Amino acid sequence: MLSERMLTTVVRQCTNQYLKLKPTDEHRVPAPVPGQKYMLYMHVPFCERLCPYCSFNRFPFSEDRAVPYFQSMRKEMMMLKDLGYDFDSLYVGGGTPTIMIDELCDTIDLARETFSINEVSSETNPNHLIPSYLDKLQGRVQRLSVGVQSFDDDLLKQMDRYDKYGSAAEILARVQDASPYFTSLNVDMIFNFPAQTEDVLIKDIERVVESGTSQTTFYPLMASPSVARSLARTVGKVDYQRERRFYEIISELLAGGSDPLFEHGSAWTFNKRGTGAAGDGAMIDEYVVDYEEYPAIGSGGITYLGKNLYVNTFSVNDYNAAIASDRMSLMGKTEFSKHDRMRYRFMMQLFGLRLDKRQFERDFGCTVERGLPVEVGFMKAAGAFDRDTPDEFTLTPKGRYLMVVMMRQFFIGVNNLRDQARASLVGEERQLIFG
Numbered sequence: 001m002l003s004e005r006m007l008t009t010v011v012r013q014c015t016n017q018y019l020k021l022k023p024t025d026e027h028r029v030p031a032p033v034p035g036q037k038y039m040l041y042m043h044v045p046f047c048e049r050l051c052p053y054c055s056f057n058r059f060p061f062s063e064d065r066a067v068p069y070f071q072s073m074r075k076e077m078m079m080l081k082d083l084g085y086d087f088d089s090l091y092v093g094g095g096t097p098t099i100m101i102d103e104l105c106d107t108i109d110l111a112r113e114t115f116s117i118n119e120v121s122s123e124t125n126p127n128h129l130i131p132s133y134l135d136k137l138q139g140r141v142q143r144l145s146v147g148v149q150s151f152d153d154d155l156l157k158q159m160d161r162y163d164k165y166g167s168a169a170e171i172l173a174r175v176q177d178a179s180p181y182f183t184s185l186n187v188d189m190i191f192n193f194p195a196q197t198e199d200v201l202i203k204d205i206e207r208v209v210e211s212g213t214s215q216t217t218f219y220p221l222m223a224s225p226s227v228a229r230s231l232a233r234t235v236g237k238v239d240y241q242r243e244r245r246f247y248e249i250i251s252e253l254l255a256g257g258s259d260p261l262f263e264h265g266s267a268w269t270f271n272k273r274g275t276g277a278a279g280d281g282a283m284i285d286e287y288v289v290d291y292e293e294y295p296a297i298g299s300g301g302i303t304y305l306g307k308n309l310y311v312n313t314f315s316v317n318d319y320n321a322a323i324a325s326d327r328m329s330l331m332g333k334t335e336f337s338k339h340d341r342m343r344y345r346f347m348m349q350l351f352g353l354r355l356d357k358r359q360f361e362r363d364f365g366c367t368v369e370r371g372l373p374v375e376v377g378f379m380k381a382a383g384a385f386d387r388d389t390p391d392e393f394t395l396t397p398k399g400r401y402l403m404v405v406m407m408r409q410f411f412i413g414v415n416n417l418r419d420q421a422r423a424s425l426v427g428e429e430r431q432l433i434f435g
Contacts, residue, residue, distance in 0.1 A: 015413025021332035039291035043298035055415035057300025070103040072323040092122040129174035143184040151207035186215040194236030267403040289352035
């Protein structure tokens with residue numbers, strides 16, 4: 001599709017231009033703006049197994065490394081309180097946040113005691129969907145996101161997940177058991193694996209429905225430069241020519257027809273109808289849709305505040321040392337121009353299925369059509385807009401796929417930013433990641 005290829009090229013060029021990390025000697029993120037709504041992101045960079053497609057900051061799990069790390073995160077959380085921050089939402093990502101369940105629970109409890117948090121989202125892996133973990137998470141976590149990726153045993157083996165996390169049948173049974181514990185249980189899936197056929201994809205979708213999950217997210221496989229070689233070695237070279245067809249299958253089977261089981265929560269998130277996961281205000285994996293600005297704590301965390309994007313050191317050792325010295329671990333930043341921020345708003349709100357034109361004009365002092373004439377013109381020419389009123393843009397099915405393309409390339413650009421930060425690792429930590 002010509003519009004997909006053009007969009008891929010343009011977003012790649014844009015992210016290469018403005019997602020460039022520059023050193024910073026700042027010891028704190030900026031203070032909050034009065035009245036601004038913020039979410040707190042927490043990063044736990046430890047995993048039992050490092051997946052070949054993952055570009056997030058992650059290290060092989062070691063209890064000696066993890067325990068002081070959780071202690072540092074709790075101390076960093078209090079630094080944000082001292083700056084005047086409050087939060088109504090917490091998202092814990094990784095890595096594998098549940099790698100040390102008691103440490104995670106202590107950290108969530110402190111966040112709830114310190115801030116006005118009313119919803120917590122956390123990521124986990126299928127092997128942690130066991131009663132001893134679920135009992136502790138129930139009530140503390142409202143939305144649990146489980147990294148399943150596929151219910152196909154052959155694909156799980158390719159990803160080196162089968163032995164560690166169990167067979168597809170075992171994972172399916174665990175998801176079914178875990179679903180009642182949470183307001184929303186999200187099953188994270190990946191589509192467009194090189195070895196994935198349409199039949200395999202359809203069976204994956206059927207297993208998602210069978211699991212009883214209240215939400216599922218189907219991400220396109222993202223071949224960031226940092227993981228391209230490991231991807232090619234383990235699962236094969238990514239073919240983007242099939243991506244649109246696979247996305248159409250997912251959308252039709254989950255959210256198509258006159259009485260669908262699911263509805264779109266974002267361009268690639270699907271909420272089960274008739275559950276607490278659906279409707280206005282439903283939590284989704286891409287917190288950046290609902291919370292444009294957010295401080296991030298933990299090694300490898302990425303903060304977006306005002307016009308600045310900050311990256312925390314990817315070294316756990318340096319992170320702990322910084323927090324012990326009563327400073328945050330900011331190692332680099334990039335500054336967005338007004339035009340960059342308008343593009344970011346355009347992309348994130350449309351990815352969340354609706355752009356609020358009135359809000360855009362209030363925040364940027366111009367209409368979206370005047371501020372982003374090329375972007376709006378492209379989307380109109382491509383048939384991406386369903387409703388185009390003085391109040392809003394909404395998307396056609398084709399428009400939703402174009403937002404998948406745009407977000408795929410944006411996240412690849414963010415992964416390149418992570419690679420810039422990861423390149424500074426030395427010694428044992430570099431050996432752990434790069435071998």
